[in-house]
Structure formats: structure tokens, C-alpha cells
Amino acid sequence: MEFDIKKTSVYRAVKTERFFIFRFAEFLEKAFLYLFVFSFLLIALSLLNSFSGMLALQLSVASFTLFLLFWELSLFSRLKLKSADLQEYGANLSDAVRQPADYNLAEFLSFEACKTAEGAIKFCRKRKITEINSTPLFYSAIKNEKDIKLICYRLGLDVKKLQDDLKNCIEKNRRQPQSSETFSGDFENIILEAAKVCVERGKKSIGEKEILVALARHDEFFKKVLVSADLKEKDVENITLWLDSVENTLSQYKKFWTYESLSKNGSLGKDWASGFTVALDQYSIDWRNIVSKWTFKEIIGNQKEIEQSEMVLARDSLSNVLLVGEPGVGRKSIVQAIAQRCYFGANLPELNNKRVVELDMVALLSQIQDVEKMETVLDRIFQEALAAGNVILVIDEIHEHIDTIRKILSKYLPMKNFQFIGITTYEGLHQKIEQNSSFLQYFRKIEVPEVSELETIRILQNFALELEQKHKILILYPSIREIVNLAGRYFPSIPFPKKALDVLDEVVVYAVSQKEKVVMPHDVAKIISDKTEIPVGKMEFKEKEVLLNLENLIHQRIVNQSEAVKEISDAIRRARAGIASKKRPMGAFLFLGPTGVGKTETSKALAQIYFGNESKMIRIDMSEFQRISDIPRLIGAVSPVEQQGLLTTPVRENPFSLILLDEIEKAHKNILNLFLQVFDEGYITDGQGRKALFTNTIIICTSNAGAEIIFKQVETGQKLDKQKLIDFLIKNKIFKPEFINRFDASVIFNPLTKENLLNIANLMLGSLKKNLEEKEIEFEITESLKEKIVELSYKPEFGAREMRRVIQDKVENAVAEALIADKIQKSDKIEIDPETFEIIINPE
Amino acid sequence: MEQAGERNIITLWFLWHFYEMPKFLFSVWKNYLKFGSNYFSIPLLFKTLFSPWRRYKWMYPKGFDIIEFFNTLISNFFSRVLGAICRVILIVIGIIFQIFIFISGILVILFWLFIPLIIISGFLIVFST
Numbered sequence: 001m002e003f004d005i006k007k008t009s010v011y012r013a014v015k016t017e018r019f020f021i022f023r024f025a026e027f028l029e030k031a032f033l034y035l036f037v038f039s040f041l042l043i044a045l046s047l048l049n050s051f052s053g054m055l056a057l058q059l060s061v062a063s064f065t066l067f068l069l070f071w072e073l074s075l076f077s078r079l080k081l082k083s084a085d086l087q088e089y090g091a092n093l094s095d096a097v098r099q100p101a102d103y104n105l106a107e108f109l110s111f112e113a114c115k116t117a118e119g120a121i122k123f124c125r126k127r128k129i130t131e132i133n134s135t136p137l138f139y140s141a142i143k144n145e146k147d148i149k150l151i152c153y154r155l156g157l158d159v160k161k162l163q164d165d166l167k168n169c170i171e172k173n174r175r176q177p178q179s180s181e182t183f184s185g186d187f188e189n190i191i192l193e194a195a196k197v198c199v200e201r202g203k204k205s206i207g208e209k210e211i212l213v214a215l216a217r218h219d220e221f222f223k224k225v226l227v228s229a230d231l232k233e234k235d236v237e238n239i240t241l242w243l244d245s246v247e248n249t250l251s252q253y254k255k256f257w258t259y260e261s262l263s264k265n266g267s268l269g270k271d272w273a274s275g276f277t278v279a280l281d282q283y284s285i286d287w288r289n290i291v292s293k294w295t296f297k298e299i300i301g302n303q304k305e306i307e308q309s310e311m312v313l314a315r316d317s318l319s320n321v322l323l324v325g326e327p328g329v330g331r332k333s334i335v336q337a338i339a340q341r342c343y344f345g346a347n348l349p350e351l352n353n354k355r356v357v358e359l360d361m362v363a364l365l366s367q368i369q370d371v372e373k374m375e376t377v378l379d380r381i382f383q384e385a386l387a388a389g390n391v392i393l394v395i396d397e398i399h400e401h402i403d404t405i406r407k408i409l410s411k412y413l414p415m416k417n418f419q420f421i422g423i424t425t426y427e428g429l430h431q432k433i434e435q436n437s438s439f440l441q442y443f444r445k446i447e448v449p450e451v452s453e454l455e456t457i458r459i460l461q462n463f464a465l466e467l468e469q470k471h472k473i474l475i476l477y478p479s480i481r482e483i484v485n486l487a488g489r490y491f492p493s494i495p496f497p498k499k500a501l502d503v504l505d506e507v508v509v510y511a512v513s514q515k516e517k518v519v520m521p522h523d524v525a526k527i528i529s530d531k532t533e534i535p536v537g538k539m540e541f542k543e544k545e546v547l548l549n550l551e552n553l554i555h556q557r558i559v560n561q562s563e564a565v566k567e568i569s570d571a572i573r574r575a576r577a578g579i580a581s582k583k584r585p586m587g588a589f590l591f592l593g594p595t596g597v598g599k600t601e602t603s604k605a606l607a608q609i610y611f612g613n614e615s616k617m618i619r620i621d622m623s624e625f626q627r628i629s630d631i632p633r634l635i636g637a638v639s640p641v642e643q644q645g646l647l648t649t650p651v652r653e654n655p656f657s658l659i660l661l662d663e664i665e666k667a668h669k670n671i672l673n674l675f676l677q678v679f680d681e682g683y684i685t686d687g688q689g690r691k692a693l694f695t696n697t698i699i700i701c702t703s704n705a706g707a708e709i710i711f712k713q714v715e716t717g718q719k720l721d722k723q724k725l726i727d728f729l730i731k732n733k734i735f736k737p738e739f740i741n742r743f744d745a746s747v748i749f750n751p752l753t754k755e756n757l758l759n760i761a762n763l764m765l766g767s768l769k770k771n772l773e774e775k776e777i778e779f780e781i782t783e784s785l786k787e788k789i790v791e792l793s794y795k796p797e798f799g800a801r802e803m804r805r806v807i808q809d810k811v812e813n814a815v816a817e818a819l820i821a822d823k824i825q826k827s828d829k830i831e832i833d834p835e836t837f838e839i840i841i842n843p844e
Numbered sequence: 845m846e847q848a849g850e851r852n853i854i855t856l857w858f859l860w861h862f863y864e865m866p867k868f869l870f871s872v873w874k875n876y877l878k879f880g881s882n883y884f885s886i887p888l889l890f891k892t893l894f895s896p897w898r899r900y901k902w903m904y905p906k907g908f909d910i911i912e913f914f915n916t917l918i919s920n921f922f923s924r925v926l927g928a929i930c931r932v933i934l935i936v937i938g939i940i941f942q943i944f945i946f947i948s949g950i951l952v953i954l955f956w957l958f959i960p961l962i963i964i965s966g967f968l969i970v971f972s973t
Contacts, residue, residue, distance in 0.1 A: 012853075016853055054973065058969075058970055058973055061966050061969050061970055062966070062970045064966060065962070065963055065966025065967055065970065068959055068962060068963050068966070069963050072861075072959055072960075072963070076857055076860060076861075079860070079865075080856065080857075080860045080864070257872040257875055257876075258875060259875040259878055259879060262875055262876065262878075262879035263879065263882065265879070265883060266883070267882050267883050267884075267885055268883055268884060268885075268934065269882075269883065269884045269885025269886065269888055269889050269934060269938070270882075270885050270888060272889070272898075272930065272931065272934060273885065273888050273889065273892045273895070274898070274899065275898050275899030275900070276898045276899070276900065345882065353882075387899050388899065389899065
């Protein structure tokens with residue numbers, strides 16, 4: 001590959017531009033223009049004989065001539081020398097990328113990129129570095145290029161520090177000077193990669209932004225910088241694309257002479273040929289007026305749907321569109337885009353200069369209550385829209401008003417020249433519109449999907465510009481990326497871009513309230529944490545400690561069961577460290593064991609420790625779902641009556657929950673089959689047709705099936721054999737193998753020994769002791785009391801459940817009575833007699 | 845393959861001034877003419893010259909009501925007359941605008957082409973007097 005900038009036209013342009021006459025051309029042009037204007041004053045003075053007329057005329061001609069000369073030079077410098085179309089020698093960048101050996105790639109550099117490369121060469125020459133690699137190129141770009149500085153600034157990088165680090169790095173890697181100046185392999189790779197990026201982006205010349213993208217991909221120094229700032233090369237690509245698009249919009253805006261810019265003035269002739277819409281104007285929003293005020297707003301995403309809608313609207317008859325999509329996916333943006341393109345004259349000829357008018361049904365309904373009058377007004381409105389000849393009528397959330405408008409609208413929909421857009425949701429379509437198939441046949445249904453994460457980033461970047469201007473605050477690109485990442489993960493039931501836009505708005509308000517000047521990623525994590533009540537973002541020191549000590553924390557509430565606790569703690573750590581599958585639930589566990597051994601308690605402890613609250617546990621007793629007809633209760637239904645699912649609705653509302661499915665073996669087999677998809681795919685479609693995502697849940701199924709085998713093994717002193725128990729469950733058709741296989745772990749809870757029960761008694765009495773301490777009463781837990789409680793409650797088949805009853809009956813009741821009867825006073829010390837369960841106050 | 849780098853600055857300027865810029869000015873001129881024709885839509889105004897003003901039409905009575913019939917006839921007639929007057933005015937303005945753009949375009953392009961000559965003449969005038 002050849003790379004020699006000295007042979008290029010762009011290099012000559014760079015050198016020419018540095019010539020003082022070009023450098024000061026713009027200034028001199030203005031100076032002589034003012035002088036020319038001033039010369040008129042002198043001419044006027046000469047008419048009053050106060051100044052020499054000849055001199056005034058000479059000055060006027062001279063200043064005008066010089067103004068013209070420098071204007072010409074300044075235009076030549078700006079429009080020709082600095083422009084990208086210097087590569088007029090017939091070569092094509094894509095050919096050069098295919099066969100780099102045959103081309104001098106420096107020929108394809110833009111004016112700015114050439115200055116960057118020249119800067120790198122000069123920098124190395126000054127330091128007697130003869131082998132120029134990619135790092136000086138990066139240094140030169142960051143030092144001289146405004147756009148690169150802006151990108152680094154928005155990426156949250158410290159430009160000054162980066163420059164210093166780069167300088168040090170170049171100095172450090174200085175090698176023995178060679179005889180001639182050469183470019184290293186990685187320098188040439190960067191230029192070739194930048195050329196490839198240009199071809200991908202449809203550009204004719206290699207710009208400084210493409211060089212930055214190539215540096216992010218191949219320069220080791222920049223890679224390290226990105227890693228330390230928690231950035232990826234994709235982020236650099238996104239931000240350069242966005243900056244390109246902003247610059248493009250700005251330059252289009254400045255070019256007032258283009259047909260697109262001139263078209264923004266509309267068409268008076270076409271307007272005069274169309275009719276008035278008096279009644280419609282009273283109850284409507286004219287999107288043409290709104291979009292005419294937008295200077296830089298760009299509609300991103302759903303291009304295919306926009307084009308499809310336009311094709312339907314341009315049809316001769318039945319030009320009615322029904323936009324169907326979840327609220328928040330950008331259905332209204334499609335209408336705005338059509339309005340914008342009609343206004344700019346960039347649409348199909350049949351649609352150009354048309355008005356997109358949204359009928360405000362809410363305003364109409366609030367002002368007219370009488371049904372007959374309403375029908376008359378609606379008829380007049382539709383009549384006007386048809387007669388005007390330049391109206392595309394829009395009704396938002398059409399399903400909500402279907403009963404009111406269906407009859408009248410059906411009259412107009414089949415008419416030629418009646419152009420209509422209805423906006424609805426899937427729910428509205430299924431429940432209201434599909435009931436009237438004859439009404440639906442007038443429409444071409446267009447489904448509006450959620451926009452992609454990449455498009456959402458671009459939407460947020462544009463919205464961020466508006467917010468920055470409004471609140472005088474800087475929104476860093478990593479914050480925007482964090483919003484998209486976290487909103488995607490933590491608000492699964494709301495579509496993009498709405499959820500991301502809402503979060504951005506809130507984050508900015510939060511940062512402003514905190515008097516911050518820059519919106520940082522940790523602000524985003526704070527807002528998401530507040531909204532979800534889940535710790536997100538970078539792990540705090542305290543949280544790391546909790547995660548590392550999860551076993552100990554659970555064991556503060558659970559006695560024994562170390563295997564179960566270990567398995568579940570590992571799953572949580574995997575999820576929090578971000579290495580678990582994002583498609584499946586965070587963990588799915590089957591807890592097997594007799595009753596009262598701590599299966600539910602473990603789940604509660606986990607909900608408390610990881611999700612912050614026991615109320616974050618969705619507990620469903622599966623013994624209530626023994627018939628197949630119970631499925632609608634679990635996942636919801638719309639007919640015969642609409643009901644919310646006991647499982648799906650709470651999960652949609654609280655996607656971060658621990659789901660405890662108690663006594664799973666008692667549920668109907670087909671109901672268990674529903675969970676196969678949940679464990680595998682991480683979602684289920686509820687009765688209302690909505691997706692309930694389980695990717696942020698921990699699912700724990702408990703069962704005491706096979707408890708007799710566990711007891712038998714314990715009695716005979718054998719070690720508990722998990723496989724034997726599972727074989728028993730499969731053999732007896734309690735669970736199918738495919739069901740058991742889908743759990744991350746099947747965990748056996750051991751029956752409790754007397755020693756375990758003594759510890760549990762200590763835990764339970766400890767909680768009573770803590771409550772009494774709040775009343776400044778000291779409660780002494782004696783060994784004899786614990787032993788007595790264990791003796792009274794030891795029934796292996798009931799586990800520790802019986803113990804709670806005994807403590808309530810014997811201990812808590814006695815203490816409560818004594819408290820109410822004022823037998824115990826503050827600062828008293830009490831003990832319980834293990835035989836009689838009487839309270840001993842201040843024992844010796 | 846001709847290398848652009850081999851061209852000197854004078855050749856570049858010459859090409860730019862006498863070929864690229866006039867081409868650009870022609871495209872701007874074309875844009876303005878196109879805009880004028882769309883903005884005033886003169887053919888459409890001619891086509892709808894006698895259409896009612898803003899499509900305002902009164903419906904004729906369904907039964908036999910001679911007074912109402914004449915009322916409607918006169919109203920519709922005036923609506924058409926008003927439409928025709930407004931459109932004729934707009935057509936005239938549109939034609940004047942297009943003529944103005946046409947002449948301005950020619951003048952601007954000619955002025956651009958003669959700039960070097962004007963500069964040389966300017967210097968000659970200044971130095972000769």
C-alpha cells in the first residue's frame with residue numbers, strides 16, 4: 001500500500017491554504033467591503049465639496065475591486081481547496097480499498113484528515129522519530145481537530161490528560177533514528193481501515209472521524225483508553241455517526257438555495273386551490289404548523305413503516321392506514337414524519353404539500369355531549385376533510401372512540417381522495433376493531449415495531465441536545481448508552497424509545513436538582529435504582545461485601561442447608577457480575593425436602609438480601625392450580641371475562657422479584673409444562689397477549705414430594721442421594737424429566753436434627769430478645785429453655801414449624817401478659833422458667 | 845490516470861471559476877425557478893380558475909324553492925368570481941416573480957463570469973487615474 005501525502009492534491013491545498021493571502025482572505029474581504037460602504041460617505045462629502053471627488057471615486061473603485069478579489073479568494077479557499085471533491089482523477093475509494101497496493105491512499109484524505117496526517121509527520125520529524133506509527137496520528141487528531149476534541153469530550157475523556165499521556169507514550173517508545181522516514185504497518189492499517197469505514201458509510205474521502213473509528217479498532221493506546229473509560233469501539237462508531245448526521249443537518253439548514261430548503265415555504269397556489277376546514281380546525285392539531293417550526297428535529301427509525309404508510313395514502317382509493325403498535329414505540333412519530341415530508345415536499349407527488357391534521361377526539365367529546373350533535377359535527381368534519389382536497393386526517397387511539405365514529409367514518413373511508421390514518425394498540429385492535437370486520441377491511445394495517453437500541457441511542461442523542469440547551473448541562477455519551485442498556489434490561493414491558501426518553505428526562509432533572517454540570521452514568525444508575533428498587537450500575541463496596549458474604553448472611557436466618565445456600569448464592573453472584581445468560585431467569589431452583597426445614601425461609605431471606613425486601617417475593621401456592629381450567633387464573637385471560645394472571649401480572653409490574661412456587665408437585669401437569677418455556681426462554685405470553693419477562697427473576701419451586709425417602713435415608717444413616725430422589729420423582733411421574741432438567745439446580749433440604757433445632761430455637765428466641773431490647777428489657781435465653789422448647793416441638797415430619805407454635809404459646813404469651821399487667825418494668829432483666837414457663841424478673 | 849495533484853493552483857482556480865461555479869449557480873437558478881412554479885402553481889391556478897373560492901359551495905335546495913335556488917346560484921356564482929379574481933392576482937404575481945428570478949439568474953451568472961474582468965478593470969481604473 002502506498003501512502004505519500006506529498007504527492008496529493010489535498011496536501012497542495014493544505015499548503016496553499018496556509019499562504020497568507022488565503023489565510024486572511026476572509027478578513028480582508030470584510031474590511032474592504034466596509035471600506036467600500038464608507039467610500040459612499042466620502043462621495044457624499046465630495047458632493048458638498050468637503051472632500052476630493054476624484055479621490056472618493058478612486059477609493060470606492062479600489063475598495064470594491066479589492067473586496068471582489070478577496071471575496072473570490074475566500075470562496076475559492078472554502079469551496080474548492082477545503083472541499084472533499086479534490087479527488088477528481090477518476091479513482092473510486094471502494095476500488096482503492098479492494099486493491100490498496102495500486103493506489104496512494106493519501107489521495108483520498110479529506111482536507112482536515114490531511115492536516116491531521118501532516119501534523120503527525122511533523123510531530124515525529126521534530127522528535128527525530130523516523131518510523132511513524134498510529135499513536136502520533138491519534139495525538140495529531142486530538143490536538144488539532146475540533147470534531148475529535150468534541151467527540152472525546154462527549155465520551156467523557158479528559159482531552160488534556162489524553163494529550164499529555166499520548167505525548168509521553170510517543171516519547172517513551174522512541175527508537176533509534178533510521179535513515180529515512182517510514183510509516184509503520186499499524187499506521188497503514190489505520191488508514192486502510194478508515195477507508196473501509198468510509199466505503200461502509202458511503203463517503204468519497206477519508207475524514208478525521210473515520211480515522212478515529214479506525215484508531216478505536218486498531219490503535220493499542222486508544223484501546224486501553226477506551227477500556228479504562230468503560231467504552232467500546234462501537235461507542236466511538238455511534239458518536240461519530242451521530243456527529244456526522246448533526247453536521248449534515250446543520251449544513252443542509254445553511255444551504256437556503258437548495259430546493260428542499262425553498263420547499264419549506266410551502267405552496268400558496270396549492271393552498272388556494274384547496275378548501276377551508278372550519279369545523280375541523282376547531283377540534284384539531286395541524287401537524288403541518290408544528291413541523292414547520294422544527295429546525296433540526298429528525299425522525300429516526302421505522303423508515304419502512306413510514307414508506308409503507310405513504311404508499312397506502314398515495315393510493316387512489318382506500319387510502320386509509322391503521323398503525324398498530326404498543327404505546328411508546330413511536331406510532332405518532334410516523335405521522336410526524338409524514339407531515340414533515342409532505343411539508344418539505346420530499347414525499348410522493350400525491351402527498352406533497354398536504355396538511356396532516358389530527359382530530360382531537362378528547363376535545364371534541366368534552367365540548368359536545370349530545371350524541372346527535374356529535375354525529376352532525378363529525379359528519380361535517382369528515383366532509384370538510386374530504387372536500388378540502390389537501391387533508392390527511394389522523395385519529396389517535398381510534399379504538400377508544402370506535403363506537404362514536406365507526407358509523408360515520410365508514411361512510412367516508414371507501415371514498416376516493418379521503419386519506420386517513422388511525423392509530424391503535426394491539427389490545428385495541430383485538431378487542432374493539434376486529435369485532436367489526438367490515439370496518440377493518442377499509443384499512444391497510446401497518447404494524448409498528450419497537451425501534452432498535454442503536455436507533456434509540458440516536459434519538460436520545462438528538463433529544464439530549466434539546467435538553468442540554470434547555471438546562472445548560474452536558475449529557476455524556478456513556479450516560480446515554482447506560483440509559484439504553486439499563487432501560488432495556490430493567491423495564492422489559494415498556495418499549496423503546498419511550499422508556500429511554502422518560503429515563504433521560506428524569507436523569508437530567510435529577511442532575512439539575514443536584515446542581516451537577518454533567519450528567520454521568522452513575523446518575524442514570526441512581527434513577528433506575530430508585531425506579532426499580534434494585535441496585536444497578538457499578539457495584540458499591542458495601543454491595544460487593546454483601547455478595548461475597550451471601551452465604552453467611554443467609555445463614556443468619558437459616559440453620560444447616562449449606563448446600564442449598566451455596567448453590568443459590570453462586571447463582572446470584574453470576575447474575576450480578578453480568579455473566580449469567582440474559583435470556584433465561586437469573587436462577588431456577590427446585591427445593592426438595594420435608595416441611596419446615598427452611599425452604600420458604602431461604603427464599604424469604606434471599607428476597608430480603610438481594611431484592612431488598614421480603615415483599616419482593618411473589619408467592620404462589622401451586623396446590624390451587626390442580627385443574628387445567630386454573631390456567632387463566634395463573635396467566636390471565638380476556639374471555640369469557642377479563643382477568644389478570646396471578647403470576648404474569650405481578651411479574652410484569654415487578655420484573656425484579658423472587659417467585660416462590662410452593663408445593664409445585666400438586667399443580668396440574670399441563671400447568672407445569674407452561675414453566676418449561678419460562679425456564680428456557682425467560683418469558684411467557686399472558687392471556688392478554690402481552691409478554692411477561694422472567695429474565696430478572698429468581699424462580700424457586702418447593703416440593704416435599706419424596707420426603708419419606710429422605711427420612712428413610714436419614715434414619716438408616718445413609719448419605720442423602722440426590723439422584724436416587726430424582727429418579728424416584730420421575731419414576732412415580734411426579735415430575736417429568738424435561739421439567740427437572742430445566743432447573744439450574746435441584747437442592748435437597750436435610751431434615752433438621754436436634755442440634756439444628758437448638759440453633760433455630762436460639763434464632764427465634766433471639767428475635768424476641770431483640771424486640772424486648774427495644775423496650776429496654778433484657779431477656780436472658782438459657783440453655784435449659786432452648787432444650788425444653790426443642791423437647792416440646794421435636795417432630796421430624798413437621799420440622800421447625802412446630803417450634804414457632806411452642807414459642808408463641810409458651811414464651812411470647814407469658815411475656816405479653818406480663819407486659820400488659822405492668823409486671824415487667826423498663827431496665828428489668830427477665831428469664832423464663834423452662835418447666836413452668838413463668839417469668840422470673842431480675843433473677844439472682 | 846490524471847493526478848489532480850499535478851494541476852497547479854491557477855488551473856484549479858480556472859476550472860472552479862469558469863466551470864464548477866457557473867454549474868452550481870445554474871443549479872441554484874433552476875431551484876428558484878422550480879420553487880416559484882411550485883409555490884405559485886400557476887398551471888393548477890389556471891385549471892381551477894373558475895372553481896369556487898376555497899371550495900366554498902352552497903347546496904341547492906332539494907324541493908322546489910325558486911328564491912332559495914336563486915340565492916344559492918348567486919352565492920355560488922360569487923364564490924367562483926371571488927376565486928377567479930384571487931387566482932388571477934396570484935397568477936400575475938407568480939409570473940412577475942418568475943420573470944424576476946429569470947432575469948436575476950442571468951445577471952448573477954454573468955456577473956460571476958465577469959468578476960476577473962471587473963477586478964482587472966478596477967485595478968486599471970485606479971492605477972490609470
